[in-house]
Amino acid sequence: MQENIHNFDDLLNMLDSFIREPAQFWDEFFSDRDKAIPIFVNAPDENLVTYVDKEIIKSGRVLELGCGPGRNAIYLAEKGFKVDAVDVSKVSLDWAKERADEENLSINFLHQNIFDFNVEPGKYDFIYDSGCFHHIAPHRRMSYIKIIEKSLKKGGYFGITCFLKGGKLGGADISDWEVYRAGSLKGGLGYTKERLLSIFHTLEPIEVRKMRDQQDNQFGVSELLTGLFKK
Numbered sequence: 001m002q003e004n005i006h007n008f009d010d011l012l013n014m015l016d017s018f019i020r021e022p023a024q025f026w027d028e029f030f031s032d033r034d035k036a037i038p039i040f041v042n043a044p045d046e047n048l049v050t051y052v053d054k055e056i057i058k059s060g061r062v063l064e065l066g067c068g069p070g071r072n073a074i075y076l077a078e079k080g081f082k083v084d085a086v087d088v089s090k091v092s093l094d095w096a097k098e099r100a101d102e103e104n105l106s107i108n109f110l111h112q113n114i115f116d117f118n119v120e121p122g123k124y125d126f127i128y129d130s131g132c133f134h135h136i137a138p139h140r141r142m143s144y145i146k147i148i149e150k151s152l153k154k155g156g157y158f159g160i161t162c163f164l165k166g167g168k169l170g171g172a173d174i175s176d177w178e179v180y181r182a183g184s185l186k187g188g189l190g191y192t193k194e195r196l197l198s199i200f201h202t203l204e205p206i207e208v209r210k211m212r213d214q215q216d217n218q219f220g221v222s223e224l225l226t227g228l229f230k231k
Contacts, residue, residue, distance in 0.1 A: 012139060018183055019137040023113075026089035030069065033095065038169070038221055039068060042099060044075035045130050045161055046212050046220035051228060052079055056206070057157055060125030065114050065147075066132025070096025070107070071219065077105040081126070086110045086117055115143055119151040127152055130161040134188040138176035141199065149202060152231045158203060160227045161211060165190030167223035196227045203229035 005011050033040065051057040059080045067073045067085035069092050077083050077100070085107055087093050093109045100107045110117065114132070127148055136144055148158050163171030171190025179185060191199075193208045206228040214220040 012143070015137065015139045015180075019139075019179065019185065021135065021185075023088045023090075026087075027091040030089055030092040030095060038219070039071075039131060041219055042069070042071050042074070043214075043217050043219045044072050045226070046214070046218040047161065047209075047226040047228070048072055048075065048128065048130070048159065049218050051157070051159060052076075056228070057126050057159075061123060063124045063127045063151060065127065065129040066135075067096060067109070068092045068131065070099050070109070072128060072130055073107050073109075074100055074103060074105060076128075077107050078103065082108075084108045084110060084124075086112055086114055088113050114147065115140065117147070119147055121150055122153045124151050124156060125153055126157050126159065128159045133160055134163040134170070134191065135185060136189075137185060138179055145200070145202070148200075149231070154231055156231050157206070158200070158229045158231070160196070160229075161224055162196075162227075163188045163190045164210065164223050164225045165192050165195070169221060169223045171223070191225055193225065193227075196225065200227070200229050203231055205229055 005014060062076050062081045062083045064073050064083060064085040067087045070085060073083045073085040090111050093111055097109055152158060165171050166173045167190060170188040172186035173190055174186060196208055197205055208227040210222050211224040211226050212220045213222050
């Protein structure tokens with residue numbers, strides 16, 4: 001491989017090589033299912049349940065970015081949504097497929113990096129991300145936003161759950177520039193309500209709040225931040 005930069009994609013790929021956790025990292029992360037990791041529970045996010053219960057999000061086609069072991073994809077499929085669920089880790093997808101098969105659910109699990117995903121314009125009524133965004137380096141943020149804007153239908157919704165800045169579960173309190181000085185995301189970047197509103201300013205904010213603590217077979221940790229936006 002020649003280490004030369006000829007275009008913008010070459011620049012992104014070079015920066016990826018210094019910052020991004022490789023697929024092997026995530027395969028190892030999901031390989032021990034007995035670890036005391038909060039997101040390993042097979043329960044949907046409480047904010048996601050709220051969106052569905054209040055009929056803000058209605059039956060349609062969903063894209064989940066970074067689905068992990070599939071808990072939110074499974075919930076949405078149970079509610080009648082057609083779900084495409086993408087993740088870079090084959091180990092997590094194998095786990096998600098096992099869970100879906102146990103419930104006889106049809107979910108289109110896709111083993112891909114989200115930035116290699118061939119996004120069809122205006123395909124999705126709802127895009128959801130629970131825990132992917134805070135692992136994305138600043139130089140990929142613009143590409144991430146383009147995925148949302150391109151693939152959402154007009155009037156569609158985008159939901160997100162991410163680390164709260166300085167939270168106990170993670171949420172590094174560092175600037176975008178500091179990411180590159182340190183050569184690390186410090187386990188995941190932290191965000192505030194104001195920062196999310198700024199990043200997704202091209203979308204209409206519906207709600208940005210802390211996640212509520214876990215209850216009634218739902219996943220909830222108040223150290224996380226949730227947001228819902230409309231195109």
